[in-house]
Amino acid sequence: MNGRPRETKFAFSAAFAFLGVSTLGFLLLSKADEVAVTGFPRAAVYAAAGASAWACLAFAVGLRLRHEGWLRSARRGIVVAWTLMLFTTICLLIALLSDWYHIEYVWRTSTPDQPVHYKLSALWGGMSGSMLFWNAILTSCAALMVWRSRREEDRLTDYALGVMSVVMLFYAALSAGIVPGISNPFQLLNADVLARIEADLAAGASTRGLGMNPLLQTPLMMIHPPNLYGGFVICTAPFAYAVGSMLQGSGSTLWLARSRRWTIAAWLFLTLGNLLGGAWAYNELGWGGYWGWDPVENAALLPWLMITAFLHSVMIQERRNMLKIWNIALISLTFLLVLFGTMLVRCGLLTSVHAFGESSELLAYFGSFLALSTIAVVWLIARRWRQLRSVNRFDSLLSKEAAFLFNNWIFVISAAVVLAGTIFPIISEAYYTYVRGIPDRKIAVSEPYYNAFIVPLGLILLALTGIGPMISWKKATGSNLRRNFLWPTAAGLVAALACVAPFAMIGSSSPDGFPLLKTIYSLLCVFASVFVLGTVALEYWKGVRIRLRRGSPNLFSALFQLTNQNRRRYGGYIVHIGVALFYIGALGSNGFQLSERVKLAPGETYQIAGYQLKYAGEPFQKRGQNVVFHGVPIEVSKNGSGPIAELEPSRGQYDASETATYEASTLRRLSGDLYIALGGINEEGKADMQVYYNPLAWVVLWAVPVVMIIGGAVCLAERIKYRPAKGAEE
Amino acid sequence: MKRIAFAAALTAVMVVGAAEESGQLTPIQKTALKKASQSVLCSCGCPPTILNDCICDEARAFRDVMTEQAREGMTGEQIAAAYIEKYGEQYRPAPAKKGFDLLLWILPAVLFAAATAFLCIFLMSQKEREEETAAKQPQDEYRERIEKELKERRTV
Numbered sequence: 032m033n034g035r036p037r038e039t040k041f042a043f044s045a046a047f048a049f050l051g052v053s054t055l056g057f058l059l060l061s062k063a064d065e066v067a068v069t070g071f072p073r074a075a076v077y078a079a080a081g082a083s084a085w086a087c088l089a090f091a092v093g094l095r096l097r098h099e100g101w102l103r104s105a106r107r108g109i110v111v112a113w114t115l116m117l118f119t120t121i122c123l124l125i126a127l128l129s130d131w132y133h134i135e136y137v138w139r140t141s142t143p144d145q146p147v148h149y150k151l152s153a154l155w156g157g158m159s160g161s162m163l164f165w166n167a168i169l170t171s172c173a174a175l176m177v178w179r180s181r182r183e184e185d186r187l188t189d190y191a192l193g194v195m196s197v198v199m200l201f202y203a204a205l206s207a208g209i210v211p212g213i214s215n216p217f218q219l220l221n222a223d224v225l226a227r228i229e230a231d232l233a234a235g236a237s238t239r240g241l242g243m244n245p246l247l248q249t250p251l252m253m254i255h256p257p258n259l260y261g262g263f264v265i266c267t268a269p270f271a272y273a274v275g276s277m278l279q280g281s282g283s284t285l286w287l288a289r290s291r292r293w294t295i296a297a298w299l300f301l302t303l304g305n306l307l308g309g310a311w312a313y314n315e316l317g318w319g320g321y322w323g324w325d326p327v328e329n330a331a332l333l334p335w336l337m338i339t340a341f342l343h344s345v346m347i348q349e350r351r352n353m354l355k356i357w358n359i360a361l362i363s364l365t366f367l368l369v370l371f372g373t374m375l376v377r378c379g380l381l382t383s384v385h386a387f388g389e390s391s392e393l394l395a396y397f398g399s400f401l402a403l404s405t406i407a408v409v410w411l412i413a414r415r416w417r418q419l420r421s422v423n424r425f426d427s428l429l430s431k432e433a434a435f436l437f438n439n440w441i442f443v444i445s446a447a448v449v450l451a452g453t454i455f456p457i458i459s460e461a462y463y464t465y466v467r468g469i470p471d472r473k474i475a476v477s478e479p480y481y482n483a484f485i486v487p488l489g490l491i492l493l494a495l496t497g498i499g500p501m502i503s504w505k506k507a508t509g510s511n512l513r514r515n516f517l518w519p520t521a522a523g524l525v526a527a528l529a530c531v532a533p534f535a536m537i538g539s540s541s542p543d544g545f546p547l548l549k550t551i552y553s554l555l556c557v558f559a560s561v562f563v564l565g566t567v568a569l570e571y572w573k574g575v576r577i578r579l580r581r582g583s584p585n586l587f588s589a590l591f592q593l594t595n596q597n598r599r600r601y602g603g604y605i606v607h608i609g610v611a612l613f614y615i616g617a618l619g620s621n622g623f624q625l626s627e628r629v630k631l632a633p634g635e636t637y638q639i640a641g642y643q644l645k646y647a648g649e650p651f652q653k654r655g656q657n658v659v660f661h662g663v664p665i666e667v668s669k670n671g672s673g674p675i676a677e678l679e680p681s682r683g684q685y686d687a688s689e690t691a692t693y694e695a696s697t698l699r700r701l702s703g704d705l706y707i708a709l710g711g712i713n714e715e716g717k718a719d720m721q722v723y724y725n726p727l728a729w730v731v732l733w734a735v736p737v738v739m740i741i742g743g744a745v746c747l748a749e750r751i752k753y754r755p756a757k758g759a760e761e
Numbered sequence: 762m763k764r765i766a767f768a769a770a771l772t773a774v775m776v777v778g779a780a781e782e783s784g785q786l787t788p789i790q791k792t793a794l795k796k797a798s799q800s801v802l803c804s805c806g807c808p809p810t811i812l813n814d815c816i817c818d819e820a821r822a823f824r825d826v827m828t829e830q831a832r833e834g835m836t837g838e839q840i841a842a843a844y845i846e847k848y849g850e851q852y853r854p855a856p857a858k859k860g861f862d863l864l865l866w867i868l869p870a871v872l873f874a875a876a877t878a879f880l881c882i883f884l885m886s887q888k889e890r891e892e893e894t895a896a897k898q899p900q901d902e903y904r905e906r907i908e909k910e911l912k913e914r915r916t917v
C-alpha cells in the first residue's frame with residue numbers, strides 16, 4: 032500500500048482550507064484597499080500557470096524515470112493550479128458583485144444597475160473572464176482525475192494528467208495575460224480612462240461601466256455558456272487518456288474505461304450547450320429560428336459530431352477490439368476541433384455574433400498549439416501503429432459493427448461539410464486576394480449550402496439510429512432482421528403514408544408551393560423518426576415483457592428495473608428517443624414554418640395559421656432594472672373566439688448600450704409557437720413586425736433537452752467495469 | 762365561353778388594381794418579393810441572416826425597396842440580382858456555383874465519394890481476409906479430425 036490516498040486527501044484538505052482562508056482574507060483586505068487587494072488574484076493566475084508548468088515538468092521526469100516522488104509532486108502541482116484558479120474565479124465574482132470598476136474587466140462587462148444574476152454571468156460575458164472560467168473548469172477536471180485515481184497507482188491516469196497539465200499550461204498562460212490579445216482578468220483600468228469616467232460622472236453621467244452586451248442579458252445566458260464551455264473543456268479528459276495510453280504504450284483498452292464517464296459528460300454538456308444556444312437565439316435574436324449556421328455555432332457543432340461518432344465506434348473496440356486507431360483519431364479530432372473552435376471565437380477569424388475580437392498574436396498562439404498538437408497525435412499514432420492495428424475483422428455488412436461504421440462515416444462527412452462551409456469564406460478571400468488580385472471579395476456560406484448536404488446526410492444518420500442498436504453483432508440473419516425491424520418499418524411506413532395527404536394539402540395552400548424534394552425529405556423524416564421510435568419501443572417492450580413474466584409488480588417497476596439493470600444501453604435508447612424527437616421538431620419548425628412581414632395600425636387585424644392578431648391599444652414603454660422596453664400590445668384570438676392571449680413584442684433599449692435588442696413575444700401551444708418580433712413603428716404609426724408560426728418548435732427547444740438530460744444522466748450512472756476485449760493483448 | 766374568359770380577366774384586373782391601390786401586392790408580386798428576400802442576406806453586420814428573416818432597420822428598409830421593385834413588375838430573380846449587384850457577392854447566401862467558389866459545392870461530393878471508396882476497399886479487404894481464413898479453416902478441422910481418429914485407432 033503506497034501513501035497516495037493519504038497524500039491526496041491531505042492535498043485536497045489543504046486546498047479547501049487555503050480557499051476558505053484566502054477568500055476570507057481577500058474580503059477583509061478589500062475593505063481597507065480594494066485596488067491593492069486585486070494584486071492577489073492577479074498574481075494567483077501567474078502562480079497557477081507556474082504550477083501547471085511545474086506539473087508538466089514533474090510528470091515528464093516522473094514518468095520517464097518512473098519515480099514516484101516526482102509523480103506525487105506533479106499531482107500536487109495540479110491541485111495547486113486548481114486551487115489558485117478557483118480562488119481567482121471567486122475573487123472575480125466578488126469584484127463583479129461589488130462593482131469594482133477600477134478593474135477593466137468589471138468596467139467592460141457590468142454596470143451598477145445590472146441585475147445581480149447578470150453580474151454573476153458577466154464572469155463568462157467577456158474575453159478574459161470567460162477564459163478564467165474555462166481554466167477553472169479545466170483545472171477542476173484535472174483535480175477530479177487526481178482525486179479519482181488516489182486509491183491505486185494508476186500509471187495511465189498519470190500519463191493522462193501529464194497531457195492535461197500541458198493543456199492547462201496553454202490556457203493558464205492566456206488567463207495570466209502573458210499572450211498579447213487577452214488580458215489578465217484583474218488588469219486595472221487605464222488611469223486616463225478612469226479619470227475620464229470620473230469626469231463624466233461628475234458631469235452627471237448616469238452610469239459607470241460599459242455593461243454586458245444586452246444580447247447576453249437573458250436567463251438562458253446563465254446556463255448556455257457554462258454548458259458549452261463544460262462540454263468543450265471536458266473533451267480534454269478523454270483526449271488526455273487516449274494520448275496517455277499511446278505514450279504509455281501498453282496497447283490496452285483501459286483508457287476507454289477510464290475515459291468513459293468523461294466522454295459521456297462532455298457529450299451531454301455539448302448537446303445541452305448547443306440546444307440551449309438554439310433556445311437563446313430563438314428568444315433573443317428575433318428571426319424566428321434557432322440555428323443559423325453561424326461560424327461559431329458550427330464551431331460548437333463540429334466537436335459534437337466527432338464525439339458522438341466516437342461514442343458509437345468505441346463500442347466496437349470494447350466488444351471486438353477493432354477500430355483502435357480510428358477511435359484515437361476521433362477523440363483527437365474532437366479535441367483539435369475544440370481548439371479550432373476556440374481559435375475562431377477568440378481570434379476573430381470570422382464574423383459572428385459570438386466572436387470576442389481580433390488578435391493576430393492570439394491567432395499565432397492558438398495556431399501554433401493546434402499545429403503542435405496535431406503533429407504530436409499523428410506522430411504517436413504512427414509510432415504505435417502496429418500495436419493499434421485491429422485483431423478482429425468485420426464479418427458481414429449486415430452487422431452492428433458495419434452499422435456503426437456507416438454511422439461514423441456519415442458523422443465524419445457531415446463534420447467535413449460543416450468545416451468546409453465554415454472556413455471556405457477565408458479560403459475564398461485568400462484566393463481572390465492573393466491569386467486573382469481581387470481584394471475585399473468576400474463570400475458568405477449560409478443555409479442553402481448546409482441544407483443541401485446536411486439534410487440528406489442527417490436522414491441517413493437517423494435511419495442508422497434505428498438500425499444500429501437492434502442489428503446483431505458479427506452477422507445479422509434474416510430472422511434477426513425480421514424480428515427487430517418488421518414492426519418499426521411498418522409503423523414508419525404507415526406514418527409516412529398518413530402524412531402524404533396533409534403535406535400535399537399544405538404544399539398546395541402555401542404561396543411558394545412545396546417543392547418535390549422537400550416533400551420527399553419530409554416524408555423520409557417522418558418514416559425514419561417513427562422507425563427509430565418503433566425500434567426503441569420494441570426493445571423496451573421485449574425487456575418489459577420478460578420482467579413482467581418474472582414477477583415485476585407493474586409496468587413502471589419493470590421499466591425502472593430494466594433501465595437500472597443496463598443503464599448504458601437503455602440510457603442510449605432514451606437519447607435516441609431525443610434524437611427522433613429532434614428531427615420531428617425540426618421538420619415542423621423548419622419545414623412548415625410560416626413567416627410574414629406584417630404592418631398593423633392600431634385597431635387593424637391580421638390572420639395567420641388560424642390566429643387573428645389585433646393591434647389593440649397604443650404603443651407602450653416599460654421600465655426594467657436597466658432597460659426600457661418599447662413595444663406594442665397584440666391581442667390574439669383563434670377561430671373567431673374571444674382573445675386568448677395578449678402578446679407584447681418590443682425592442683429593449685439598455686441604459687449602457689446604444690443598440691436595441693429584439694424582444695420577441697411568443698404564444699406557446701402544443702401544435703406550435705406563434706412568434707412575433709417587432710422591427711419598429713414606422714412614420715405612419717404602424718407596427719412593423721415579423722410574424723412566425725413555428726409548428727412543434729417547443730419539441731426542439733424544450734422537450735429534446737429534457738430527454739437528453741435524462742438519457743445522458745442514465746448513461747453517466749453506468750456501472751463501468753473494465754473487461755479486456757476479445758483478442759486484446761492486455 | 763368568351764364571356765367567362767372576359768369576366769375572369771376583368772376580375773383579375775380589378776383585383777390587381779384594388780391591391781395596388783391599397784398598397785398591397787398581388788400574389789405574384791408577393792411571391793417575387795418573398796423569393797428575392799429569401800435568396801439574399803442582410804447587410805446589417807449580424808451573422809449571415811437571410812434578409813427575409815432579419816428584422817433590423819436596414820433589412821426592413823431593403824425590403825421596402827424590394828417591395829417597390831416587385832410592384833414595378835420585377836421578378837424575384839431580377840430583384841435578387843439587382844441587390845447582389847449593388848451590395849456585393851458576400852450578400853449571396855451561398856457562393857455561386859461557378860469559378861473557384863464551385864469548389865465548395867464539389868468538395869462534399871468528392872469527400873463523399875472518397876469516403877465511400879475507402880469504406881468499400883476497407884470492407885473488401887476484410888472480406889478477403891475472411892475468405893483466406895475460411896479457406897484455411899476446413900483443412901485445420903480435417904487435420905484435427907484425422908489426428909483424433911488416428912489417436913483413437915492407436916488406443917484400440
